[in-house]
Amino acid sequence: MQTLWEYRYAHRTKSMQGSFIREILKLTQKPDVISFAGGLPAPKVFPVEKFQEAANRTLAERAESALQYGTTEGYLPLREMIVERSARYGLKVNANNVSITSGSQQALDLIGRLFINRGDKIIVENPTYLGALQAWNAYGADYVPVPMDEEGMITTELEKALRTGAKFIYVLPNFQNPSGVTLSLKRRQELVRLADHYGTPIIEDDPYGQIRFEGEHLPPVTVVDSEYRGQNGGTYDGNVIYLSTFSKLLAPGIRIAWAIAAESVIYKLVQAKQGADLHTSSFNQIAVYEVSKNDFIDEHVKVIRATYKERRDAMLEAMEEFFPTEVKWTHPKGGMFLFATLPNDLDAMALFDKAVAQKVAYVPGTVFHPNGDGKNTMRLNFSFPEPDIIREGIARLGKMLKEEMYTK
Amino acid sequence: MQTLWEYRYAHRTKSMQGSFIREILKLTQKPDVISFAGGLPAPKVFPVEKFQEAANRTLAERAESALQYGTTEGYLPLREMIVERSARYGLKVNANNVSITSGSQQALDLIGRLFINRGDKIIVENPTYLGALQAWNAYGADYVPVPMDEEGMITTELEKALRTGAKFIYVLPNFQNPSGVTLSLKRRQELVRLADHYGTPIIEDDPYGQIRFEGEHLPPVTVVDSEYRGQNGGTYDGNVIYLSTFSKLLAPGIRIAWAIAAESVIYKLVQAKQGADLHTSSFNQIAVYEVSKNDFIDEHVKVIRATYKERRDAMLEAMEEFFPTEVKWTHPKGGMFLFATLPNDLDAMALFDKAVAQKVAYVPGTVFHPNGDGKNTMRLNFSFPEPDIIREGIARLGKMLKEEMYTK
Numbered sequence: 001m002q003t004l005w006e007y008r009y010a011h012r013t014k015s016m017q018g019s020f021i022r023e024i025l026k027l028t029q030k031p032d033v034i035s036f037a038g039g040l041p042a043p044k045v046f047p048v049e050k051f052q053e054a055a056n057r058t059l060a061e062r063a064e065s066a067l068q069y070g071t072t073e074g075y076l077p078l079r080e081m082i083v084e085r086s087a088r089y090g091l092k093v094n095a096n097n098v099s100i101t102s103g104s105q106q107a108l109d110l111i112g113r114l115f116i117n118r119g120d121k122i123i124v125e126n127p128t129y130l131g132a133l134q135a136w137n138a139y140g141a142d143y144v145p146v147p148m149d150e151e152g153m154i155t156t157e158l159e160k161a162l163r164t165g166a167k168f169i170y171v172l173p174n175f176q177n178p179s180g181v182t183l184s185l186k187r188r189q190e191l192v193r194l195a196d197h198y199g200t201p202i203i204e205d206d207p208y209g210q211i212r213f214e215g216e217h218l219p220p221v222t223v224v225d226s227e228y229r230g231q232n233g234g235t236y237d238g239n240v241i242y243l244s245t246f247s248k249l250l251a252p253g254i255r256i257a258w259a260i261a262a263e264s265v266i267y268k269l270v271q272a273k274q275g276a277d278l279h280t281s282s283f284n285q286i287a288v289y290e291v292s293k294n295d296f297i298d299e300h301v302k303v304i305r306a307t308y309k310e311r312r313d314a315m316l317e318a319m320e321e322f323f324p325t326e327v328k329w330t331h332p333k334g335g336m337f338l339f340a341t342l343p344n345d346l347d348a349m350a351l352f353d354k355a356v357a358q359k360v361a362y363v364p365g366t367v368f369h370p371n372g373d374g375k376n377t378m379r380l381n382f383s384f385p386e387p388d389i390i391r392e393g394i395a396r397l398g399k400m401l402k403e404e405m406y407t408k
Numbered sequence: 409m410q411t412l413w414e415y416r417y418a419h420r421t422k423s424m425q426g427s428f429i430r431e432i433l434k435l436t437q438k439p440d441v442i443s444f445a446g447g448l449p450a451p452k453v454f455p456v457e458k459f460q461e462a463a464n465r466t467l468a469e470r471a472e473s474a475l476q477y478g479t480t481e482g483y484l485p486l487r488e489m490i491v492e493r494s495a496r497y498g499l500k501v502n503a504n505n506v507s508i509t510s511g512s513q514q515a516l517d518l519i520g521r522l523f524i525n526r527g528d529k530i531i532v533e534n535p536t537y538l539g540a541l542q543a544w545n546a547y548g549a550d551y552v553p554v555p556m557d558e559e560g561m562i563t564t565e566l567e568k569a570l571r572t573g574a575k576f577i578y579v580l581p582n583f584q585n586p587s588g589v590t591l592s593l594k595r596r597q598e599l600v601r602l603a604d605h606y607g608t609p610i611i612e613d614d615p616y617g618q619i620r621f622e623g624e625h626l627p628p629v630t631v632v633d634s635e636y637r638g639q640n641g642g643t644y645d646g647n648v649i650y651l652s653t654f655s656k657l658l659a660p661g662i663r664i665a666w667a668i669a670a671e672s673v674i675y676k677l678v679q680a681k682q683g684a685d686l687h688t689s690s691f692n693q694i695a696v697y698e699v700s701k702n703d704f705i706d707e708h709v710k711v712i713r714a715t716y717k718e719r720r721d722a723m724l725e726a727m728e729e730f731f732p733t734e735v736k737w738t739h740p741k742g743g744m745f746l747f748a749t750l751p752n753d754l755d756a757m758a759l760f761d762k763a764v765a766q767k768v769a770y771v772p773g774t775v776f777h778p779n780g781d782g783k784n785t786m787r788l789n790f791s792f793p794e795p796d797i798i799r800e801g802i803a804r805l806g807k808m809l810k811e812e813m814y815t816k
Contacts, residue, residue: 002672003609003645003646003647003669003670003672003673004607004608004609004647005523005609005647005649005669005670005672005673006672008523008575008576008609009522009523009676010521010522010523010524010525010528010547011525012521013521013522013523013676013680016676016679016680016683039477040476040477041476043471043472043475043476046471046472046475046476048467048471048475051467051471051475052463052464052467052468055460055463055464055467056460056463056464059456059459059460059463060460063451063454063456063459064451064454065661066661067451067454067456067459067658067659067660067661067662068448068449068451068454068659068660068661069447069448069660069661070661102510102685102689103685103686105683105684105685105686106684106685109683109684109685113418113420113421113546114417114418114421115413115416115417115418115421116418117418117419120418131683131686134682134683135683135684137683138521138680138683139418167416168416199412200412201411201412201413201416237411238411239411239412239413241413250475251475251476251691252475252476252477253473253474253475253476253477253478253689253690253691254475254689254690254691255685255686255687255688255689261413262411262413264410264411264413264414265411265413268417268421268424271424272421272424272546274542275424275513275517275539275542275543275545275546276513276514276517276543276684277510277511277513277514277517277663277685278511278513278539278663279663280663281510281661281662281663281689281692282661282662283659283661283662283692284689284691284692
């Protein structure tokens, strides 16, 4: 029987989709399937003891604030810590430029709510983060995908995209999800110059920036933009909205992220957030502040880097050993994902069931391409499985691919 | 200097507003102002020790789940506990009828996202909950306000409203925010009959249902509807979406609430929530489960009732003593608010600054009336201030009102 609600969905509900990844994750949660499909941090890097101390301290010393309603923009000491840490990366802002969000997913949703009219064009890297597409589909976004190479978004292609009159550019410059690719410094400068030339603002989504295993840290696009405009610090008034999160630095289950933007944008974002969930958990904000203070993150991120580097290396080595030579893949210098490209005639979506039958799983890369490209690609996560499991899983996947390619 | 974002706001952004209450709260946070303006639970009823135990147990026994990404619909043991507790109030549902939300505000937002097209008419009590108006303004809702009396929404007026072709009815049946009024059993039955007659679904928002000081518990509208339709338990497939929260039973800072609806509606709600914030904090859900289990809430709610009853009584007694006889007010049997009506020629908004000058604050009632009525009304919160503070604040307010009424 259908309830009366069935007949009453709004237009926008039609453009909402459940995540394909979420459906996949259900398929792959059988304990004997080795899954490279998820995007989970390694549980062994969760700072459990620090959270225990922080939870105890928070409830012993600040229970009234931690358990009470809080302000929509978030806990001031946490926002001030974000200001201080951002300055180390050249990002000169003050607390009025910072709002706490319930995960970066909420920031993406609030950005869609504030800026996207049905049919607006959004420039994205191709492939791009699925969660952004999901958030913005609900607001009726159209996408202008820009192809990438090993230096990230190709800026000559970006210029063509900018001439479509897009509303903003969305970029994940560091160890991008799903490709693992990092936008080079030259491309960052070119992105900023082109965006300024066309008067198009930028969203910089940077969940993994600090999880670099090798090579030099590159300045955030926000910093490149500030330098381009000659900003000297104080209040940030630039054209970039910068997003980052504690999900990858501490733990995702705690749902604490932040947005940095011009004060006028933060004001609107806070208005929108108030209607969306009033505020992010006071307890979690104070606990994250307590965990992070005294530069704990700087120590902790070394553990994360070492753990994920070992896993990335295990994956790259196993791919060299077990994958057909016709398959190509990215070599990320950080983050949690790499991206493989099969020969053109192979369809990673069609092969997915065969892989699961062999007890191994990935995400078919086409879901990250808003134009339906990438049928012969797959995303592989290396942060969650242990190195020996990675080796076994890649061996299974390589065997399946070889059977598919050489025995037909 | 304006950033490029200024020129790019979506149409819907125009209909978003910051909360007037939020602005008021800033004005009234000076320590010497007695504020009846907020809607905060009393900190003394926060079960701090239980949260300490629960946080420790959660991190000692379930850290991997508590700190990791979780499912969008929420932690299954918590949803099952909600099923079990709902059954005691006659609400026969299963876990697939339940989704956890990041506060009830998020449920209101997700309902707007799923169901409200610009210009859709929503039937609301007049006055109604401001947070719902804020959430739904962003989706372009229009409102059909139905007048209330001491038994709640007047059902002959409701019938006229139903003939406008409204999309749904929004009702807060117990100790309504802001009026403090409870919908009588007869009116609940009439609401259900009329809604069924016109084929119009209902949202029942019930944050305070268990915080009753006196009189008999009334069945939720959802239960009245199930009985009307002859539902026998199992999966709930009715036409009501029921919302409630742990904010008033345990603590609002933890941001855990729930929605109950037909499975098909929950499925869509979960899709929408995935785009909005992926999921609600795993840690908080597990901790709330740990706090609540073994029927702790049943014991704890007695403390809340006793505390708030004492404060309501203090407020009612002081109003009898200090308020001009021309002022009328509601006598809520539970919850956190009462509502006062001044003589017609007084404007509570215009008097607000005078009240703050006298170091006392309230919320002008007009903000709860989507049609701009209620200029001579005010909402007074009695859950937060201590009884002697309540007496002093009401004395100040009575003095101000008498000066205004008798010396001009």
